[in-house]
Amino acid sequence: MKTLFTNIKELLQIRDANTDVIKGLNMNYMPKIENAYLVVEHNLIHSYGKMDECPTDIENILDCSGKMIFPTWCDSHTHIVFAKSREEEFLMKIEGKSYEDIANAGGGILNSARKIHETSEEELFQSASERLHRLIKQGTGAIEIKSGYGLSTEAELKMLRVIKRLNEAFPIPIKATFLGAHSYPQQYKNNHEAYIKLIIDEMIPKIASEKLAEYIDVFCEDGFFSTIETDRILQAGIKNGLKPKIHANQLNISGGVQVGVKNNAISVDHLECMDDEAISNLKNSNTIATLLPSCSFFLGIPFAPARALMENNIPVALASDYNPGSTPSGNMSFLFSLACIKLKMRPNEALNALTINGAHAMELEYKLGSITKNKLANFIITKEIPSLTYIPYSFGENCIESVYINGNIYN
Numbered sequence: 001m002k003t004l005f006t007n008i009k010e011l012l013q014i015r016d017a018n019t020d021v022i023k024g025l026n027m028n029y030m031p032k033i034e035n036a037y038l039v040v041e042h043n044l045i046h047s048y049g050k051m052d053e054c055p056t057d058i059e060n061i062l063d064c065s066g067k068m069i070f071p072t073w074c075d076s077h078t079h080i081v082f083a084k085s086r087e088e089e090f091l092m093k094i095e096g097k098s099y100e101d102i103a104n105a106g107g108g109i110l111n112s113a114r115k116i117h118e119t120s121e122e123e124l125f126q127s128a129s130e131r132l133h134r135l136i137k138q139g140t141g142a143i144e145i146k147s148g149y150g151l152s153t154e155a156e157l158k159m160l161r162v163i164k165r166l167n168e169a170f171p172i173p174i175k176a177t178f179l180g181a182h183s184y185p186q187q188y189k190n191n192h193e194a195y196i197k198l199i200i201d202e203m204i205p206k207i208a209s210e211k212l213a214e215y216i217d218v219f220c221e222d223g224f225f226s227t228i229e230t231d232r233i234l235q236a237g238i239k240n241g242l243k244p245k246i247h248a249n250q251l252n253i254s255g256g257v258q259v260g261v262k263n264n265a266i267s268v269d270h271l272e273c274m275d276d277e278a279i280s281n282l283k284n285s286n287t288i289a290t291l292l293p294s295c296s297f298f299l300g301i302p303f304a305p306a307r308a309l310m311e312n313n314i315p316v317a318l319a320s321d322y323n324p325g326s327t328p329s330g331n332m333s334f335l336f337s338l339a340c341i342k343l344k345m346r347p348n349e350a351l352n353a354l355t356i357n358g359a360h361a362m363e364l365e366y367k368l369g370s371i372t373k374n375k376l377a378n379f380i381i382t383k384e385i386p387s388l389t390y391i392p393y394s395f396g397e398n399c400i401e402s403v404y405i406n407g408n409i410y411n
């Protein structure tokens with residue numbers, strides 16, 4: 001059955017089927033049709049064009065006067081499988097407690113890790129399902145989810161099995177990333193080498209043989225995993241068919257970008273701390289720069305230099321980093337505002353980063369991220385708004401009227 005959407009004020013992000021990742025200043029171009037129609041057949045985009053060429057033989061019609069349509073958000077970096085929120089740490093931070101105080105009171109990643117051990121697979125699935133349902137209602141139409149709160153073979157596998165079940169239960173594409181190298185568990189505090197061996201010799205082969213993840217991630221930062229350790233872990237992942245996609249340069253100029261590029265990472269994510277060397281390294285690579293401004297906002301740390309990256313012709317994607325510690329939100333409309341206000345990205349640049357480049361950062365560009373014939377009919381219909389710029393400008397306001405997934409309205 002076909003559905004016809006008529007009188008669309010602006011149909012945005014119209015691209016050819018083989019559109020490459022959008023780089024640098026080209027990100028300010030947003031292909032669109034004003035006063036447009038869109039036809040959806042089954043789960044796919046069938047056709048589109050100007051209203052004066054609108055087909056007349058379709059019965060099921062939805063009038064979109066005054067409203068915009070663009071692809072759903074592609075959120076390429078999240079940690080939405082977790083046992084419990086950590087708002088007690090939020091309160092401690094407000095009251096001026098240090099990171100050490102919080103860790104001593106049982107906070108931080110190790111807090112999440114302990115709770116994962118105490119929580120059943122079913123409970124984890126239920127709580128992540130609730131989060132994911134909420135995110136789709138807010139316009140997310142594809143998502144990547146990481147493990148990394150297990151930090152033992154059994155618990156990492158449990159997290160990845162939950163991600164697999166989410167993928168089977170939900171109508172949007174979900175990509176799984178193994179992040180065993182997120183932190184060192186308590187019992188390996190003084191023996192990092194033994195934990196790295198556990199990741200390389202036991203976790204990676206098991207995960208690969210059960211096909212529980214497509215990507216491998218490492219938290220490459222001073223005090224966590226060094227560039228040499230990151231390289232070893234990525235190499236082991238690659239040998240087992242896992243593709244790198246890593247946390248880099250959040251807290252320090254750590255060399256994380258370079259080790260990601262060396263291993264042909266799909267993306268290097270965070271990049272709050274960058275220097276000329278890291279930028280020129282990225283510039284001469286196929287790796288996407290994925291920025292996570294919600295994390296900078298919540299922690300009060302510097303924002304990534306989005307403009308310098310774009311001026312160097314680097315493709316930028318934006319993702320939420322939704323996690324219980326540093327970014328307890330997956331709201332992509334708010335992220336859109338932060339990208340414009342804090343990263344100084346123009347609305348067109350941010351929309352490219354949130355859709356087609358996010359799709360590339362999950363290798364889903366062949367079926368999502370743009371309004372393209374035969375791509376999945378995953379798109380957002382806005383309320384009646386004056387312009388695209390109004391969405392990031394009116395931060396905190398919900399400009400989304402409805403979300404379509406596989407051609408059906410999502411409730």
Ligand SMILES: [Zn+2]
Nearest residue numbers: 077079247321
């Ligand atoms: Zn993250």
